[in-house]
Amino acid sequence: MRTTTRQWRRTALAAATTLIATLPVLPAATPASAGTALSKASVWITNPSTKTYLSQQSPVTWKTGSAPAGSTITVDTTRKYQSMTGFGASFTDSSAWLVGTKLSASQRNALMRDLFSRRDGIGLSFLRQPMAATDFTASGNYSYDDMPAGQADPTLAHFTIHHDQSYTIPLLKQAQKINPQLTLMATPWSPPGWMKAGDSMNGGRLEPAAYQPYADYFAKFLKAYAAAGVPVRYVTPQNEPLNNTSSYPSMGLTADEAKSFINDYLAPTLRKQGLSTGILGYDHNWDVTSYPESLYTDAASAKNATGTAWHCYAGDVSAQTVVHNDYPDKPAFQSECSGGSWEGGEQGAFAGVMDNVINGPRNWAQSIIRWNIALDGSSGPTNNGCQGCRPVVTVSPTTNGTWTYTPTAD
Structure with missing residues (x-):
């Protein structure tokens, strides 16, 4: 009999890969402000101190312009880094x-x-x-x-x-x-x-x-x-x-x-x-x-x-x-x-x-x-x-x- 619950099934690796998988892909040479349709990103939280493991939160919509106060993720669609294998x-x-x-x-x-x-x-x-x-x-x-x-x-x-x-x-x-x-x-x-x-x-x-x-x-x-x-x-x-x-x-x-x-x-x-x-x-x-x-x-x-x-x-x-x-x-x-x-x-x-x-x-x-x-x-x-x-x-x-x-x- 298994001694684990389903909440433990997904790992911190999944947290990273889930976030990456849900980020919208915008053309590298086209800034978002040029009219690219904006989409929503899924949000998941893992916090061992509260026994929270990849708990899905409300999605957020990408926005252009100045970053608001608080934690932000800024995406520069004109720059590319390595692809993940x-x-x-x-x-x-x-x-x-x-x-x-x-x-x-x-x-x-x-x-x-x-x-x-x-x-x-x-x-x-x-x-x-x-x-x-x-x-x-x-x-x-x-x-x-x-x-x-x-x-x-x-x-x-x-x-x-x-x-x-x-x-x-x-x-x-x-x-x-x-x-x-x-x-x-x-x-x-x-x-x-x-x-x-x-x-x-x-x-x-x-x-x-x-x-x-x-x-x-x-x-x-x-x-x-x-x-x-x-x-x-x-x-x-x-x-x-x-x-x-x-x-x-x-x-x-x-x-x-x-x-x-x-x-x-x-x-x-x-x-x-x-x-x-x-x-x-x-x-x-x-x-x-x-x-x-x-x-x-x-x-x-x-x-x-x-x-x-x-x-x-x-x-x-x-x-x-x-x-x-x-x-x-x-x-x-x-x-x-x-x-x-x-x-x-x-x-x-x-x-x-x-x-x-x-x-x-x-x-x-x-x-x-x-x-x-x-x-x-x-x-x-x-x-x-x-x-x-x-x-x-x-x-x-x-x-x-x-x-x-x-x-x-x-």
């Missing part, structure tokens, strides 16, 4: 395991409708999918080409996405069916251990001899997912390339190494395999703008890197604007930003997600992607990763069919 989160292995195996079919269908339906739910439209194990997996480390210690597979003869076929890919296909406008990107936390010095997925660096096998690994993954009915629009070479830790799957990848991998191996391999998947660079925090910018100062990687993926855990969101101003033709995507216990209670969590949803796009982000879609009551299962991370929903792994929406999903 989508809002969403990630079906980490932990998330997919909980939703895919701990809920009955009817309960899972109800939750997926709530999350992805544009009519009956919040219409999530962007998923960032891990390529194999992360710091949130239900069964420890795994890649798509695991080998016994000391053995390698440079031809990828043992490559398989079998692990994802039981519960992850079915959820992705279901999400895509519910919302055909869904965009997917994919990111590895680590290549197979045999590709790295140290023969481990936890930490280390990519061996020079493994650059081409790793590019082939990406191509095989993209083709396998497409064959399974899950096309991927973007990839990044490495999650958090400046976070090289022995605690969970990770890998150090300097900007120069990233340029070499992208230009000499990944981009040529994708082209040769007939794959049009875009490559996003960096995929790490706001505090190091030199990394993504170095990709754009190089002519080859500027051509091969579609844009920049950003995380929110260090630095300031204005970094996205700095890089945009320097390279305005390179779009920004916020690819990961988790809420957590460090935000405090419900109001702190709501403030955190709304800051992310509002200020990310104000600084040129085309996507806002939270982290885990689902975790259990202990913020797990973890793979030695984040303690206290908040998911969008909490799923009980022991009591069939119960889930609650967290303050991140107010």
